[in-house]
Amino acid sequence: xxxxxxxxxxxxxxxxVVVLDRPLGxxxxxxxxxxxxxxxxxNAEPVNQDFGGALSLQGLQGxxxxxxxxxxxxxxxxxxxxxxxxxxxxxxxxxxxxQIDLQTRAAAGRASEFAGSKAIxxxxxxxxxxxxxxxxxxxxxxEANPLFRSLFDAYTAGVNSYxxxxxxxxxxxxxxxxxxxxxxxxxxxxxxxxxxMSKMLSAGTENDLANTNAKSVFMPDELQQLxxxxxxxxxxxxPKGTIFPKPAIIPIKPTDxxxxxxxxxxxxxxxxxxxxxxxxxxxxxxxxxSKTQSxxxxxxxxxxxxxSLPSIWFEIQLKTPTHNSYGVSLPGSPFVVIGFNDSIAxxxxxxxxxxxxxxxxxxxxxARSTYWFNGEWVPAKMRIEEIKxxxxxxxFDTVAYTVFGPVQFDNxxxxxxxxxxxxxxxxxxxxxxxxxxxxxxxxxAHNYTEYEEAIQTFTCPGQNFxxxxxxxxxxxxxxxxxxxxxxxxxxxVMPGQDxxxxxxxxxxxxxxPHAINPERGYLQSANQRxxxxxxxxxxxxxxxxxxxxRIDNKLAAMSGITxxxxxxxxxxxxxxxxxxxxxxxxxxxxxxQLNVKEREFLEIFRNWDFLATPDSKGQTIFQSFWDTVQVSxxxxxxxxTSPLATWPTEQTTIEWLLRDTVYRYxxxxxTPQVETLAMTVTTSFKKAASFLQLKEAEGKLxxxxxxxxxxxxxxxxxxxxxxxxxxxxxxxxxxxxxIKHSHGPSWRMVVHLVDGIEAYGVFPGGQSGNPGSRFxxxxxxxxxxxxxxxxxxxxxxxxxxEQVKWVLQFNKS
Amino acid sequence: MKFSLSVILxxxxxxxxxxxxxxxxxxxxxxxxxLALIIHQVPAKAFASGFLGMLLAWGGLSWWIDWQNTSLLxxxxxxxxxxxxxxxALILLTGILGGILSGVAALAGSYxxxxxSKSE
Numbered sequence: 001x002x003x004x005x006x007x008x009x010x011x012x013x014x015x016x017v018v019v020l021d022r023p024l025g026x027x028x029x030x031x032x033x034x035x036x037x038x039x040x041x042x043n044a045e046p047v048n049q050d051f052g053g054a055l056s057l058q059g060l061q062g063x064x065x066x067x068x069x070x071x072x073x074x075x076x077x078x079x080x081x082x083x084x085x086x087x088x089x090x091x092x093x094x095x096x097x098x099q100i101d102l103q104t105r106a107a108a109g110r111a112s113e114f115a116g117s118k119a120i121x122x123x124x125x126x127x128x129x130x131x132x133x134x135x136x137x138x139x140x141x142x143e144a145n146p147l148f149r150s151l152f153d154a155y156t157a158g159v160n161s162y163x164x165x166x167x168x169x170x171x172x173x174x175x176x177x178x179x180x181x182x183x184x185x186x187x188x189x190x191x192x193x194x195x196x197m198s199k200m201l202s203a204g205t206e207n208d209l210a211n212t213n214a215k216s217v218f219m220p221d222e223l224q225q226l227x228x229x230x231x232x233x234x235x236x237x238x239p240k241g242t243i244f245p246k247p248a249i250i251p252i253k254p255t256d257x258x259x260x261x262x263x264x265x266x267x268x269x270x271x272x273x274x275x276x277x278x279x280x281x282x283x284x285x286x287x288x289x290s291k292t293q294s295x296x297x298x299x300x301x302x303x304x305x306x307x308s309l310p311s312i313w314f315e316i317q318l319k320t321p322t323h324n325s326y327g328v329s330l331p332g333s334p335f336v337v338i339g340f341n342d343s344i345a346x347x348x349x350x351x352x353x354x355x356x357x358x359x360x361x362x363x364x365x366x367a368r369s370t371y372w373f374n375g376e377w378v379p380a381k382m383r384i385e386e387i388k389x390x391x392x393x394x395x396f397d398t399v400a401y402t403v404f405g406p407v408q409f410d411n412x413x414x415x416x417x418x419x420x421x422x423x424x425x426x427x428x429x430x431x432x433x434x435x436x437x438x439x440x441x442x443x444x445a446h447n448y449t450e451y452e453e454a455i456q457t458f459t460c461p462g463q464n465f466x467x468x469x470x471x472x473x474x475x476x477x478x479x480x481x482x483x484x485x486x487x488x489x490x491x492x493v494m495p496g497q498d499x500x501x502x503x504x505x506x507x508x509x510x511x512x513p514h515a516i517n518p519e520r521g522y523l524q525s526a527n528q529r530x531x532x533x534x535x536x537x538x539x540x541x542x543x544x545x546x547x548x549x550r551i552d553n554k555l556a557a558m559s560g561i562t563x564x565x566x567x568x569x570x571x572x573x574x575x576x577x578x579x580x581x582x583x584x585x586x587x588x589x590x591x592x593q594l595n596v597k598e599r600e601f602l603e604i605f606r607n608w609d610f611l612a613t614p615d616s617k618g619q620t621i622f623q624s625f626w627d628t629v630q631v632s633x634x635x636x637x638x639x640x641t642s643p644l645a646t647w648p649t650e651q652t653t654i655e656w657l658l659r660d661t662v663y664r665y666x667x668x669x670x671t672p673q674v675e676t677l678a679m680t681v682t683t684s685f686k687k688a689a690s691f692l693q694l695k696e697a698e699g700k701l702x703x704x705x706x707x708x709x710x711x712x713x714x715x716x717x718x719x720x721x722x723x724x725x726x727x728x729x730x731x732x733x734x735x736x737x738x739i740k741h742s743h744g745p746s747w748r749m750v751v752h753l754v755d756g757i758e759a760y761g762v763f764p765g766g767q768s769g770n771p772g773s774r775f776x777x778x779x780x781x782x783x784x785x786x787x788x789x790x791x792x793x794x795x796x797x798x799x800x801x802e803q804v805k806w807v808l809q810f811n812k813s
Numbered sequence: 814m815k816f817s818l819s820v821i822l823x824x825x826x827x828x829x830x831x832x833x834x835x836x837x838x839x840x841x842x843x844x845x846x847x848l849a850l851i852i853h854q855v856p857a858k859a860f861a862s863g864f865l866g867m868l869l870a871w872g873g874l875s876w877w878i879d880w881q882n883t884s885l886l887x888x889x890x891x892x893x894x895x896x897x898x899x900x901x902a903l904i905l906l907t908g909i910l911g912g913i914l915s916g917v918a919a920l921a922g923s924y925x926x927x928x929x930s931k932s933e
Contacts, residue, residue: 003928005856005924006921006924006925006927006928009917009920009921009924010921010924010925012917012921013842013846013914013917013918013920013921016913016914016917017839017842017914020839020910020914021838021839030910031838031839031910031914032838034871034906034907034910034911035831035838035871035911036831036871036874036875036878036907037830037831037832037836037838037840037874038838039838040886040890041874041875041878041879041886041907042878043886044878044879044881044882044885044886044887045882045885045886046881046882047881047882047883047885048881167834169834173886177893719893720892721889721890721892721893722889771885771886771889772882772885772886772889773885774883774885776885
């Protein structure tokens with residue numbers, strides 16, 4: 001019997017090893033995860049980590065030096081472009097591997113491989129939107145260009161040379177938590193990453209489905225009132241008064257459009273699951289030497305995106321003997337995307353244009369593989385999609401591709417009651433294009449002519465490329481390949497049974513809205529409509545007006561501008577929307593109906609200075625009040641259909657209230673009595689006040705406590721410990737400093753185009769994607785304070801400068 | 814004497830296998846087992862020395878890593894595992910985890926030694 005204790009203890013030992021070697025539900029295998037040899041401790045990077053060293057790698061043509069500065073910004077010095085982008089790929093993988101892997105898998109509709117079955121519908125929607133199809137089309141175009149093929153190949157080889165040498169111990173901590181392994185990189189993944197950006201910036205700028213529901217209940221004049229195309233207060237990107245040439249293409253409205261399209265009253269139940277934030281906007285502006293203290297132009301840009309950790313941006317300098325560019329890159333793709341070189345600076349904002357339409361398809365039968373087009377049954381191309389799922393069996397989906405595009409919604413993929421309509425999606429991002437070419441050329445451009453040449457091929461997502469040169473030129477182009485639409489085309493789901501509703505052509509590139517060296521000495525874009533009503537094309541979109549008005553007003557009034565002044569404008573907390581609407585709101589509140597507490601809130605609102613600072617109570621009261629007013633005015637109208645019709649924009653509401661105080665929509669159609677605007681406003685105020693009282697009790701009446709500005713880790717709620725919450729910043733989407741809860745200025749850059757270039761930049765986060773690195777969030781406090789890092793624009797003779805902290809030497813093996 | 818020797822050897826062995834890149838994370842388990850076979854102790858002491866040895870090895874290694882990292886990561890991971898952000902608790906947990914495994918392995922080694930010596 002003495003043998004029993006041995007077997008028991010041996011069995012317990014082996015049993016423990018086995019149990020600790022397995023994941024327990026969401027908990028990773030505790031043995032390896034806690035092992036100081038393999039687990040998370042290996043990701044705890046020493047704060048004095050040496051990032052230097054020497055590497056011999058296959059695929060390089062010659063030596064490359066990477067000089068890291070004290071913020072871990074790599075300054076890459078290579079002899080040729082291929083080696084340059086090889087090393088950029090290596091560095092992106094070295095510091096952001098999990099990010100680029102997750103983002104490209106999610107773009108391809110493969111999130112379930114990380115997240116399990118809860119992501120199946122997300123993945124199906126990605127496939128049905130044609131994300132991989134779009135990336136494949138782009139890749140064909142990219143690889144048809146031998147130079148570009150070699151650049152993409154070099155970037156891919158760089159990423160993979162990092163992945164190949166990666167040990168289990170050195171895996172990013174997210175892989176250890178999720179029990180996954182990184183996947184080899186490919187050129188297709190680079191293309192997918194760019195399509196992720198296309199989706200982010202051009203898949204949420206239309207409201208075709210909700211508009212179709214609006215059309216089912218509203219009369220044509222009401223549609224005009226609720227959803228006007230040109231706001232009164234618009235200050236467009238192209239200065240007012242610009243004369244546009246006669247359009248080269250005049251699209252023809254189909255003869256049956258009135259009966260089959262405009263007067264079609266049917267609703268559509270389909271809804272997009274993962275709709276990009278229509279607030280994915282941005283600001284950029286440029287002032288000419290005539291308005292600056294130095295006489296040289298200054299360019300500023302701050303793209304507003306989801307604020308995540310790791311940051312969407314990676315700061316880098318890319319130098320060869322022929323060019324020297326600096327700025328931010330998108331991990332997962334080569335080049336500097338927003339930045340400058342010795343001669344020019346450039347930045348981007350989103351055009352917000354509608355480049356995505358839906359067509360209703362008539363299938364022959366339940367097989368849904370044959371559809372009616374131009375008077376005959378034609379076969380659809382059937383694409384079978386396998387969605388692999390972590391810890392589970394694959395799910396399969398079949399997507400029918402028509403002449404319009406993939407059928408996104410049908411009875412195989414029905415959210416809610418969407419089964420009755422087959423909707424194919426026509427999206428500009430599906431078209432073959434090579435957006436990287438634009439950035440490659442911009443990185444090397446010397447002057448306006450080369451900038452203009454660089455941007456011409458940029459297709460989707462439409463961007464406002466702003467430009468300044470040391471030679472003194474300033475310019476902006478709204479660039480993309482935009483369909484030339486007949487009036488009203490693509491606002492609603494279109495008939496998809498013949499070619500008459502297809503896009504008939506594209507606005508010629510030279511007719512895209514643009515402006516060069518205007519007399520007033522400045523240009524700006526902030527997601528507003530690019531041109532006023534005199535622009536000869538129909539250009540619907542999800543425009544934001546307020547920020548552009550504020551920026552324009554400020555720039556018009558300024559002179560003797562310095563970079564410091566531009567930074568102050570980035571940080572501007574002035575709420576121009578509130579300034580516009582407060583008089584109307586105050587005039588319509590019946591104070592006799594308010595109790596003591598409500599009057600207290602009213603006094604704060606009345607005396608508020610319109611600044612959405614972190615400690616502002618007025619901004620909190622205004623926003624809660626104003627949101628409630630908008631809901632009170634519109635909710636009853638847009639609820640006449642289900643799903644809801646499109647919400648009228650904030651700008652539309654303001655302009656109607658300013659124009660017409662007996663605003664007919666103020667009446668709640670669901671009650672017997674007729675509500676006046678004053679009644680609606682007063683009731684809204686009381687409703688907001690009771691909500692605010694709760695917030696005040698929680699200590700959340702000040703704006704930053706109320707809005708809780710936060711940066712989430714890419715895995716969101718799964719990893720709250722890697723988030724940074726409760727930042728002390730203010731702002732809002734309609735304010736120049738456009739910080740919302742977890743959205744806002746993802747990179748702030750100011751470039752002064754003096755000799756030698758004076759540039760400043762900051763993004764909330766850090767260069768490293770590793771939560772165990774001090775470079776995970778080291779720039780966050782700088783960003784939070786509204787401060788900037790001086791960009792060190794390194795030159796050839798700076799190689800031995802004291803600002804170099806580590807040197808990483810790459811050699812070919 | 815035997816006890817201290819056993820603790821120290823378990824610790825050194827535990828650190829040794831952890832620094833060698835090719836052993837699995839449980840590489841210290843056979844080490845603790847073999848040490849208990851060689852250094853004869855009563856089962857309770859064998860368990861205690863195995864436990865203590867790895868508590869020191871994994872606790873010490875993780876403490877050293879954490880010190881160099883100024884607890885940047887451990888503070889976050891100690892929220893992922895509900896330890897109220899305490900780096901010390903995370904280090905202790907790491908040590909205890911290694912310690913328990915090492916302890917039971919040593920216990921098994923000690924019992925085997927008993928069987929062997931009885932049969933001789």
